[in-house]
Amino acid sequence: MLSSLTPKTLWKIFSDICLIPHPSHHEQMITKYVLDLAAQHNIKAELDKTGNILLTKAATKGMEHYPSIALQAHLDMVPQKNAETEHDFLVDPIQAYVDNEWVKAKGTTLGADNGIGLASALAVLIDPTVEHGPLEVLLTVAEETGMFGAFGLQPDWLKSKYLINTDSEDEGEIFTGCAGGVEFQQHLTITYATIPTHHNIYVELALKGLKGGHSGCDIHLGRGNAIKLLTRFLTDLGVDIDYRLSDFTGGSLRNAIPREAFATITLNDADYNKLQTLMANYESTIKNEYAIAEPTLVFTHKKCLPEQVKRVIAFDYQQKIIDWLNTAPNGVVRMSEQNGNVVETSLNLGVVNIKNNKVVANYLIRSLLDSAKDAVVSQLISHSQLVNLEYAISGTYPGWQPDPHSKLLALVKGKYQELFSAKAKVMVIHAGLECGLFKKPYPDVEMVSIGPTIVSPHSPDEKVNINSVKRYWDLLLATLKAAYQLKND
Template identity: 70%
Template sequence: MLSTLTPKFVWQIFNDICKIPHPSHHEQMITKYIVDFANTHHIDCKLDKVGNILLTKPATKGMEACPSIALQAHMDMVPQKNEGTSHNFLTDSIQAYVDGEWVKAKGTTLGADNGVGLASALAVLIDPAVEHGPIEVLVTVSEETGMHGAFGLQPDWLKSQYLINTDSEDEGEIFTGCAGGVDFTSTFSITYAVIPEKHDCYMSISLKGLKGGHSGCDIHLGRGNAIKLMARFLAQYAQDVSFRLADIKGGSLRNAIPREAFAEITLNKQDLPKLEAIIKQYQTILHNELGHVEPAIEITLSEVESNKVKRILTTEHQDKIINWLNTAPNGVVRMSDQLHGVVETSLNLGIVSIKDNQFNTHFLIRSQVDSAKDAVVSTLISLSQLVNANYEISGGYSGWEPNLDSQLLKLAKDKYHEIFSQQAKIMVIHAGLECGLFKQSYPHMDMISIGPTIVSPHSPDEKVNIQSVYRYWELLVAILKSASLLK
């Protein structure tokens, strides 16, 4: 049981959070939980116009003169599940369980991103053993789908000079900067044709079993993108069979590396053995190229009921879609020259779909350098123009520039060394943290980001290390106890 783990208050609250459906843009129930939590414990609580929540608590006895510190987390989670898992993220609880040194979920994302951070912030407010100066807890909405809460944050809402973001995913690392990002959506209209008389075979091609993961934190790990691998198959290998494309889809979130992609096709039944042989060949190729990183990758063929395939794409638009996806850039664009091992610029082809006679693709571009981010956008604009596609650029935000002279950073480093007799790593993350947006409303606020070790966030393989939660909590409590050193 999660509620028996240490630190007690953190795990008990996280256990509560797992029971409450809270995917992005469906945060009503988790909002009610936080408001009820505040009322139950007599903590001041207010909501802003976009749904962010601010809880405030006075200093513990003897620490009234300490500067105020804000703890920040987001309330939403990424809703991803394995194929065949029966789970409704709008109504069902996350089935969290302990597996050795880790907490995992059965067939779905766990929501440790950012549920453990949220639980720790709320635990600070009720744990009588925690000594602290004045505390603000800021809980934002819909971070995972565009940082809507951070974008809507009022400039005068917070009073704290210091802020600890709890959304990092590597215990022992203190983050003091992050990448900026922007969404890019490309669409074009498509037309359909009648299924040829000789095409008496209706098949679905499924590419599954990939690890997926966070499109920022995991983009450099060499994992496969299911959409790109499906496009490669259709463009390079399946051309040996006279198939016609009826539908193609893959991915579900622009900030998650796609784990699955599907294509529905028609063909002459006489060509089916050849297609099966080509798929078997491609499976071997993928295992040879990606087997060390993606050992469970699988491409399969299954029959589709003929009455479910009503029409096919014209050859013109079939070729247009396949060539577009096969050409579309994806992955790491450039590594940082200043920060060893850190990605500077990347993009993720996160979603592809056909809906209402329109073909849609959605990218998320990230970069530490705004001009490099703009260069990737320019590339996607050029590709869109080549196929006469419409495009939309949205949700752009700048990165969080590192401040190595931060007082809060120095305090966190000192406390980490004091507690664990080792040095914390000072890092910049290739992912979007809300700190970059907070800086726009609070340019003089001193910020860091810390958190426990979370592996494979944004995927059903997500898990959080139990011991790292304890260590993260020890550091957080020590920083708060030593807040007087920030004056």
């Protein structure tokens, strides 16, 4: 039981959160939970027009003179599941469980990103043993799909001059900066044709078992992109077999590395055995290439019934789709010169699907440098024009520039050293954090981001280290208790 873990209040709240469906843009139930919890504990709660929540609590007796601190988390989670897992994220609870030193979920994302941060902020508010000065808790909506809550944050709402973001995923590291990002979409309107009369075999190809992961935190780990790997096979398959493409889909979120991709094809009976041989050879090849990064990769197929495949994509468009996806850029573009072993610029081809006669591909571009981000956008525009695709650019969000002279940073570093007799690493992160957006309505607020160790966020392999949650909690409480050090001289 999660509620038996320490700190008990935090884990009890996280256990509650797991029972409440809260994917992005469906935060109504988790919002009600938070507002009900606030009412039960006489905590002031406000809701803005975007759906963000601001909770405020007076200081612990004797700490009224402390400067106000805001804790910040987001309400939504990434809804990812394995293909064989039966789960409706709008209805079903997350099945969280303890596995040795980790908390995991059965076949789905756990939602520790940012559920642990959310639970910690609420636990600070309701736990009577926690000592703190004036406190604000800011909870935003739809962070995972474009930071809509942070974009809609109104000025003059927060009163704190210091903010602790709880959305980072490496205990022992203090984040003081992050990448900015932009979404890029390519799309192609296609026509269909009848299935060739000599094609009497219908097959769904499935490339599965990849790790996936967060396109910011995990993009440098060399993991396979299922869309790219399946397209590679289809490109080579056309040299050996006369096949026709009926459908293609891969990935589900622009900020998650695709773990699975599927294609439905038709072919004649004489080529079916050859297809199986080519698939086995390709599976062996990519298992060799990704032996360490993707040990559970599998490439399978199943026959479809005739009534399941009623048409194919016109051959000219089939070739265009395959060429487009095969040449689509993806992955790390450049490592940072200024920030050590951190990715500077990357792009993730996160989603491809075909709906209403239109093939759509969604990318998320990230960079610590606006100029480098713009260069990747320019590259994708050129790529689109070469393949005669339409494109759209949206969802641009800024990076967060480090402030090495921050008093809040100095305080958190000092408390970490005192608690654990070790130096915390001061880092920038390639993933996007809402802190960059907060700087527009609140340019003078000092911010840091801390959190527990979360492995493989945005994938069903997501897990959070139990001991790191306790260390994160201790650091958070020690920082709040010592916040008098932030007072102006």
